[in-house]
Amino acid sequence: MLLKTPFSLKRGSKALSLNNGRRLSKILFSCNAIYNPQVRIKREGQPETLNYRVFFEDASGKKISPWHDVPLHLGNGAFNFIVEIPKESSAKMEVATVELYTPIKQDTKKGKLRYYPYNINWNYGLLPQTW
Template identity: 75%
Template sequence: MATVARAIALAGAFHHCSHITIRSPRRLYHSCRAIYNPKVQIKEEGQPQTLDYRVFLVDHSGKKVSPWHDIPLHLGDGVFNFVVEIPKDTSAKMEVATDELYTPIKQDTKKGKLRYYPYNINWNYGLLPQTWEDPSFSNPEVEGALGDNDPVDVVEIGERQRRIGQILKVKPLAALAMIDEGEIDWKIVAISLDDPTASLVNDVDDVEKHFPGTLVAIRDWFIDYKIPDGKPANWFALGNKVANKDYALKIINETNESWAKLMKRSIPAGDLSLL
C-alpha cells in the first residue's frame, strides 16, 4: 500500500493527464433473473439520516427487487444501467447494503454512527448492477490488488443532480483504478444519455475537451477524502493513468462475469445477499 506521502505526490502528477488505450473486442454480458424492462419505483422506509433509513426498488406489483441483482446491466450499443446511491453535491455516504435482503440503499455507518464525506461529492455516484469485484481475484494489471467485494462504482459527470435509487442510462467514457487500503476499487467515469452534452462525449479525450479538469478533480477527490478521518490517502494503479472507454468496457465485462459466477455459487458468497 502506498504511503500518504506517495499518494499525495501522485495527486500532483495527475494534473498532467495521460491515458491508457485498448481496443474493444465483442463481449457477452451475463444477466440472471433480471427485469429487462425495469419499470421500478423508489420506495423509502424510515427517515433520511437515521440508522433505519432504507431506499428500496419495487416493481409494478409492489414487490421489492434488488438494485444490484435485478436491474439489467447492459442495454446494448454501449449503454448501461446505473443506479444512483449518492446524488451530486451531497455528503451522506449512501451505499447498497450488499448483505441485506433485496440489497436496499442505506447510509453507511462506523461504530454505530452515520457516515458522511468530509465535503460534498461533485458528481452523481453509484453502481453498475450485475457487477462484482471479486475479493479472491488478484489482478496483475493493478499490482495484484484484490477486488473490494462490491459492485463497480460509477462517477456520472452530467450537470443534473439525481435522486437516490434513480436508474439512469449511461455510456462509459473512462476508468480509474483506485487502490483503497490495498484493494482495487474501480471508478467508471460515465455520462447519462439525457445530459445535454452526452452526444459530445464518447471517450476519455472528449471528457478532457468538454469537461476540462474533471478527471483531475475526480482523482484528487478520491485520493484525499479519507485523510480527514486519519486514514491513508488512496492512490491509483495503471501507472497513474486514466484508461479509455474500451478499457472501461473490459472492466465492466470482467466484473459482470465475476457477478455471474457469484450468482451461480461458483464463488462463495460469504455474507453477501444474492436475493
C-alpha cells in the same frame, strides 16, 4: 435523491497525437439520463437515521435488488446505473449487501452515520450485476 434512470453511452472517436507523431484513438463517451418507469423507488424510515432504507420495486410493486435484479444492459449501448450518493450531497450511502433486496442505506462507523467532510461533485454509484 436517487436516480432511477439508466444512462445511455454514445461512442465517438477522436485521435490524439503523441510527441513521436503517432496517433492514438480515444473513445469518447457521453451520458444521457433516460427515464425507466419499470423500476420505482420506495423509501422506508427517515433520512439521516440508522433505519432509513431505499428499496427498488418492479412495475408490479414487488421489491427487487438494485444490485442483482436490475439488468446491466438495456441494448443500443445503454446501461443502467444505480446512484448511491447523489451529486452535491455528503451522506455516505451504500448498497447493503447483507440485507434482503440489497437496499441503499447510509454507511455507519462505530454506530454513527458517516458523512463526507464536503459535498461530492458527481453522482457515485454502481453498474448493476457487476459483482
